[in-house]
Amino acid sequence: xxxxxxxxxxxxxxxxxxxxxxxxxxxxxxxxxxxxxxxxxxxxxxxxxxxxxxxxxxxxxxxxxxxxxxxxxxxxxxxxxxxxxxxxxxxxxxxxxxxxxxxxxxxxxx
Amino acid sequence: xxxxxxxxxxxxxxxxxxxxxxxxxxxxxxxxxxxxxxxxxxxxxxxxxxxxxxxxxxxxxxxxxxxxxxxxxxxxxxxxxxxxxxxxxxxxxxxxxxxxxxxxxxxxxxxxxxxxxxxx
Numbered sequence: 001x002x003x004x005x006x007x008x009x010x011x012x013x014x015x016x017x018x019x020x021x022x023x024x025x026x027x028x029x030x031x032x033x034x035x036x037x038x039x040x041x042x043x044x045x046x047x048x049x050x051x052x053x054x055x056x057x058x059x060x061x062x063x064x065x066x067x068x069x070x071x072x073x074x075x076x077x078x079x080x081x082x083x084x085x086x087x088x089x090x091x092x093x094x095x096x097x098x099x100x101x102x103x104x105x106x107x108x109x110x
Numbered sequence: 111x112x113x114x115x116x117x118x119x120x121x122x123x124x125x126x127x128x129x130x131x132x133x134x135x136x137x138x139x140x141x142x143x144x145x146x147x148x149x150x151x152x153x154x155x156x157x158x159x160x161x162x163x164x165x166x167x168x169x170x171x172x173x174x175x176x177x178x179x180x181x182x183x184x185x186x187x188x189x190x191x192x193x194x195x196x197x198x199x200x201x202x203x204x205x206x207x208x209x210x211x212x213x214x215x216x217x218x219x220x221x222x223x224x225x226x227x228x229x230x
Contacts, residue, residue, distance in 0.1 A: 001174060003154065036216050045207060045220035046155065052214055089155050091216060097160070097171035099216060104154040
C-alpha cells in the first residue's frame with residue numbers, strides 16, 4: 001500500500017485561506033468516505049482535526065474544513081493564524097482493515 | 111481526561127525483540143479499538159496495526175511491513191495495550207505512538223510516544 005500523495009509544503013499569509021490536497025487511488029480515498037486529517041507541531045503527538053472526510057471534533061476550530069472529490073481529499077484552513085504552522089497528514093481507510101497515511105505537508109505562515 | 115502512556119522503548123540490535131506497552135486511563139478500555147502508529151526520524155506517519163475490542167472478536171490487523179514480525183495484544187484487566195516486535199530491522203527505528211481508534215474516527219487520542227532505535 002503506497003502512501004497518499006500530499007504537497008511537501010504550502011504557505012500563506014495570516015488571514016488567508018490555504019488548501020492541502022491528498023491524492024490516493026480507487027483502492028483507498030476513492031472508495032471510502034473515511035479520510036481523516038492530523039495536525040502535528042514539532043516534537044508533539046499528532047492531533048485529529050477532521051474525520052469521515054468533513055466532520056470536525058468539537059474541540060477543533062471551524063476554520064478547518066475537509067472535502068473529497070474522486071480520489072483526492074482536501075483540507076482547507078481559513079483565516080490562517082500563526083498557530084496553524086505545523087505538519088499536516090491525511091489518512092484513508094484502504095480496505096481489509098488497513099489504513100494508509102499521506103506523505104505530509106508542512107504549512108508555513110508567512 | 112483520556113490519557114495514553116507508552117513505555118518500553120529503547121535501543122536494540124537488528125534481529126532483536128522489544129515489547130512496548132501503553133496504559134490507558136479515562137476510557138472504558140475494554141470497549142476501545144486501539145492502534146499503533148509510528149514515525150521514523152524526520153519522516154511521516156505510518157500505521158502499524160490495530161486491535162479490535164473483544165466484544166467484536168479482539169482480532170488484530172497489521173501493515174504489510176510488519177506483518178509476521180509484530181504482534182498486538184491487549185490486557186483489558188490492566189487497561190494495557192502491547193506491541194511485541196520481533197526480528198527488528200533498522201527501518202523499524204521510529205517513535206511509536208499508541209492511539210485510540212474508534213470506527214469512523216481513527217487515531218482519535220494519541221499518547222506521547224516512545225522511541226525505538228534499531229542499530230548495530
